[in-house]
Every structure is written in C-alpha cells, then in structure tokens.
Amino acid sequence: MKSKNDNRKNNKMFKDNETIDYLIIGNSAAGLAAAESIRELDKSGEIMILTGENYLNYSKPMITYFLSGTVNLDMIHFKDDKFYKDNRLDVRLNTRVKSIDTDKMFLITDDGNRYEFRKLLIASGGRPIVPKIKAIGTKSSGFIDGTNYDKTEGIFTLTNLEDAVRVKNYIEKNGIKNISILGGGLIGLKAAEAFLEKGIDVNIIELADRILAATFDREASGIIEKKLKSTGSNIYMNNTIEEIHIGSGKITGYKLKDGEKMECRLLVIAVGVNPDTGFISSGSLDMARGIIVDDHMRTSAKNIYAAGDVVEGPDMISGGKRNIAIWPLAVRQGTAAGLNMAGGNKKYGGGFFMNSVELLGIPSISMGITNVAEEKEGFEVLKYLNTNQDMYRKVIIKNNRIIGVILVNNIERAGIYSGLIRNEIDISSVKENISREDFGIIHLPADYKKHLVVGEGIEV
C-alpha cells in the first residue's frame, strides 16, 4: 500500500527533547490549516505535528471516494509532500498522544516520549460511536460494542483511511453486492453514495423519520427514498438494529426493531462521531461533548488551542456553542487558531452545519436549521416543490434572516444562500423571490447585490 509520494515516512526536523514552539495534535483539516497559518506569521518557529495514523496525508472526506474508486491511494491526499517541506513541518506518524499536562505544558505519547511545548493545538478530530447491540452467535459477551465490534468479520466503522481500505478489501474478497448501513447521517450517506456508485445496493437503517436528520425534512428525504427504492436499495426509517446475528465469527444478518429479519454480510456502523478527547484528563480543560473554545479557538488553559471536529465552538445560528463536525469549519477554525497561536488576532466568527451529497444522480445541499414547525416561534418557511422533476427548494426564515436551506437537484446557486446566512442579510424586501427555482444574485436585496457585483470580492 505504499504510495508514490512516500506516504509513510516521518520527516523529522527537530531534535527530540527540545521545547517545541508550536505542537499540533492532528494531521488533518484543522491541524494543517493551523500549521499553514502559523507559518504565514512566524517564518522561523518550530512546528511539529503528531498523528496516531500511519499516512503522511490523506483527506478524510475522500475515503468514500476511495471506496467508490473515484480516487486511488496516490490521489487521496489533500496536501502534498511539498506543502510539508515548504512550511517546514516536522510530522511524526504513528505517534499517539496518551496524556497532556496542561499546567507544565508537555504531553506524553504512547511510545513513552515526552514533548514540551510553548503553544499547543488539539485538532484530534472525532471517533466513531458504536452503540451497544445484542449479538447472537458470539462466543464472548453477547453484545457488540465499541470495544469488540471489529472482532466480528463484516462489521466496520468508516471514519479513517484504514477503515476504508479494510471495507474495500472485504467487498472485493467476498464479492459483496449489498451493504447495510446503520445510520443515515452525513457519514452513512456519503458511504451510501460510494457504494451505489459502485453498483452495490444499500439498506440504510435510520432512527429518525428521515435521512440526514440534521438538515433534511420529510420531503427532501422522500425524494431520495423514492429513488433508492426504485433501484435495489431501501431505507428503513424510525428503525434500528435490535440484534445482530453472527455465524463462525462473521455477521450473517440482523433483526430490526420492527421485527423484520435481514440478511447481511457487510454492516457499516455510521451512527455518528464523538470528539476524540480520550487523552485529556477530566478537569484539565473545560469540556462538554467536545473541548469548549472561545471565538479565538482558545481552550480554558493558557497557550492551548483547539480546532475542528474535537471542539464545541460558536454556532452562528443559535448563538451558543456546538460541535459541528464538517470539513470547511475544521479548516476555518484551524486557520483562526494558527493565526492566534502565532500572535495574530483572528476571530473565528462561528459556523453552521452544511452538507452536500449526491445519491443515484440526485444532488442535494442542505444547511443551517431546516426542520422547524412553521407556526412556532415565528419561523417562516418558503417552499418550491416540483414532484415530476424531483426538484425541491426550502428556505427557512427567522426575523427576516435566512437560517436554513434545503436544495434537491438544482443546487448550483446554493452558496448564495450560505452567504446570506453567514452575513445575516435582511431579505424581507425580496422574500417573494427567495425560493424561486431560478433564484440568483439578481434577486438579492439591492445593497447586498451591489456588494457582490461591483465589490472587490469578499474578505472573510
């Protein structure tokens, strides 16, 4: 599995046992955006990156594109060797952090090494959640959970490249033609997108009454369901796996909550991710589900910052703090963290959830808060639905500002809406146009339109 650009070599630059100016846990979206920003402001400081994984670089959201065969292992990186060299980054692969002393400012890794730092960024991302499920046919506990699921052949999580390689090999070795996915959220759907692309049927099992519960409503979900069912695939809503059946160490099937029994040779558990904070001792940093950060990505400990999937940061729409685990925000947070670590003053500004997924040729983009009861709390909902063409567009408005959007099929101007949400533009003057199928810049409020059309281009 060695790739052309020597994906597995450490590039040590600094001696061990010296105090590192900038130490970064995590070699992914947030960690590398931070490293790049630090280097912009500080040309000489030492930057060291620790990762528990064995690849110099890969893009996590691309692992499903690796599964579908769109990219191979040589193309799955989002930063090349040159990036690490140009920014003089010392990357330590296979170096997992075990504990941090936030007062004395050092950390200990699994291999027993000690790293002292002046500034630390925690960008350790997320870990897959594996619910406890009754298992029939195991020799041991009678349950599948996070500690033992990988002992049963055919059961996988899918949150890193190692997982994807295993799944891919398993599909090929066993000629898998049908895959069950527990969880119809971001990861479950991106996995489904890849399998469907390969001509493999999927059964998606989802606890909520719709797929992509975070940003879809019933209508949007319905369009996708209909399409899936018209091929060999299916979605089971309001449902979950109650019992997993195992024979000779392999999954053979499962029973759903509604009693239906299913055959299954490959199950992907994709019910979500939790911030990866196992190496942080309780009480050392303010934490809820993730590490709590302020608008400058500072944690509660001096000189320690955090960014990406591991944090609970400012949520633009609710105004509170939330863990929003998506790539664009990991990059934005990492950038802000890096600039601030190197002495700059950069506000993060908050974010909101968004997702783009294309299933069986139906693209969709959804963002913000979308599943609201209209009559409650002064939400306004504008909709356009064309059932013949499976076109759907829904815009949710509160206090004359857009707070959520769903687009199915006609997605190309989606970004205009994210701009309107981000900039909190008052759209009351153009409400009648906002959910038009041909919606464009020309329909925007005059001032904002002028800003976009004759302005310099945005400076975020």
Add this chain to the structure above:
Amino acid sequence: MRERHGDCKMKKIYIQEEYCIGCRLCEIYCQVKHSKSKKIIKAFKEEMIDILPRVLVEEIGYNSFAIQCRHCSDAPCVEACISGAMQKNKNTGVVTCDEDKCVGCWSCIMVCPYGVIRRNLSGKKIASKCDLCIDEEIPVCVQNCPNEALKFMDKDAKEKNPVGTKTGRKNEK
C-alpha cells in the same frame, strides 16, 4: 504560457452592471475558449452541450450583468475543498480547480457566495469555474464584451485608467 501577473498586483475582472446589455457574448466566448477546438463554429456544432460557460449572465427585463468567479482573497471554496483541487495561487491570486484532483463533491458550490461554480457532468464529475483565462493577455469575456460591461484591471486602476476593455486594451492580438 505568458506570465501575465508575475509579482505585480493581481488584476481582476470588474463588473460594470449599468453597461451590460445582456447579449451573452461573454458566455459564448467563454465556452469557445474552453472547448477543445477553440473554433466558434466547430465548438458550437460538436462540443457545445459539453461545455459550460464559466461566466453567467443574470437578467430580469433591462437589468442584467455578467458575473464570474471573483477570485476571493479568503476564498471559501478553497477552504471547503476536500480534495485540495481548489487552490488559490499565492503569487497570482487566481483561484483554479485542478480537474484531475476534483472529485465532484460540490462542497465548493455549497459555500461560494456568488454561486459561480457549476457542475460539469460531461465526463467524470468536476467543478467548473472561471480560470481567468490564465494564458490570455485579457480574459476572453472581457475582450469580447461589446459594451465594456466587464473590465480587467488591478485594484488601483479601477477608478483611474481602465485597461483591458475594447478600447483600453494594450496588447491587441
């Protein structure tokens, strides 16, 4: 390829909304420029369905303008790109999509506040957007606008001495 920008200030396309007559010549020349044959008749006859214009004319009644990628300074599309395909050149400021790297995830479309990226489905799925005609002296949409509704100039020149339009162009080809 001629080095247009070098280290000098980055030139951008500026939109003069009031001059646009909605003729859509910019779209057509953009399509031809990004066709294989680069010839208008051949491109139209044989390739046009596959080629998306990377400049978009929006129009309601007499009100119209042409808009293409603004090559933003903190480009949201670059930030959102999961593959590293969308990059901003540090020297020229031009934002381009490396079509070999692009996987067609549409993350860039999700965040571009101008809505100027399109889905190219003619081969493998790729994001299609303005590349500022990097090998041309002046982007073809600007060259071919009959009414100077698009101007190509750097920031300082914006108010002063317009360059790169029908009349102000320095290097006529």
